[in-house]
Amino acid sequence: MIEFKHVKKEFSGKPVLRGMNLHVAKGETISLVGASGAGKSVTLKHMVRLLEATSGEILIDGENILDQQGEDLSRIREKFGYLFQGAALLQWMTVFENVALPLRENTKLPDEEIDRRVAEVLEKVGMSEAAEKLPANISGGMQKRAGLARAVVTEPLILLYDEPTSGLDPVTSRTIDGLIHDLQKDLGVTSVVVTHDMISALTISDRIAMLHQGTVLEVSPPMEFLHSKNEAVRNFLDSQCISSNFFDEFPERKLT
């Protein structure tokens, strides 16, 4: 579904991605973890070509997104839903209008059908009550849920999450994890989650990829990841006090 082939990216001569190779299979949820500056968000932005790779290939369903322009690029981008770190809701529109925006702009659906679909998706993320509020008047957690509603309203094939739980309290973070998991189950989409939050990654992922200095250091299912012998992986897990027996200690965390 998504394949990175030796992708390099430099900012002002400084390498951020150093020949990254990554394969995301259809229908799976993969979390990208790693220290700040490892290239997680940069990787995510390359998938929808918000950033231009210096070299390499990024294949989306077999098509190299780096070769696409205009309508072709839009056609590929329509396969994606993207939850931004700060939700990126348009501030002058209500939550309802924000969620309806991609449908109003890109489809010829009648207004009643758009209203119905938006109401349905807001219900799913528990935001029906706040539908008429402006983004500035709701909390960070609610903004993330509204952003999530906007990302899924077009029924995309691939969902990208940039730090979905950053800046949220632990309770709200787990609510967002539950939502991501439920949406994944309901819609059967392919998901890529960038996160620092190991609990979140272990909870929602089929596989976890550890990024280190612009390359993928290790990719494995959560259980194997917890028992990794790699020193960088171990340090990362230890820094968040995650032991190899995480699922034995907290069996209720196991969503997948």
Next chain:
Amino acid sequence: MINQNTYECPECTHLFSRWGHNGLAFCQLVGQAMILNFRALLLCPRMFGKKSRGEVIYQLFFTGIRSLPVISVVALFIGMIFAIQTGIELQRFGQEVQVGGAVAVVMLREMGPFMTGLIIAASVGASIGAQLGTMTVSEEISALQIMSIDPVRFLVMPRLIGLMVMMPLLTLYTNILAVAGGAIIGITQLGVELSAYLENVRLYSENKDLYTGLLKAMVFGYIINMVACHQGLTTTGGAVGVGKATRSTVVISFLVILVTGFILTKVFYG
């Protein structure tokens, strides 16, 4: 939308090399801004479409109606100041009756579009630069791109129409109020009859003055949008970056309006 492969000045110590590299970087910025605004101009026929209509009407309202209070005060007082200054000098030669013509010609040809341009650059231009800058740093522009919504059609085109339509109308309004301000001074301070004042305005004003002034205003509207949208959409660096973009919008717009105003005056009257 805007090419990310910006020209990067290589590190060099030689003064002339640095100037050369900075010159190339400057040329790229100007080119980007011109292409961005030209793309918006090409999209103008879509302003009546269902998707853009609402935003276009809001921008016309925001640029035109919201600017009226400040424009009214400035225009009235510019007319009064100009009438006092010229009136005092004309009085020395017993020609104070000519003050109406002087105010009208100066306002129609130069000061009307120029003052309106400066006010709109400082208010509407700064607002556009700050809004688009904030949207850029908070990833709202990226969100639009991922939703396959063209930010040029969605954001730049409605603002361009707002400025290009409203600038000539606001300039006309500025001219009328300034002439009215001049009349207040002419009648109360210089002892000129209203009918004589208006007769002088009519005598010295030519259609060409009005048309070139309004054309200048439209060009200034195009320039303000070009600078503000480009500065906003290329903002980097969070809140500090938004502040810089807003400041640059006002400063660059002022300078470009000044230079373009001179060139147009030279073309029409030189």
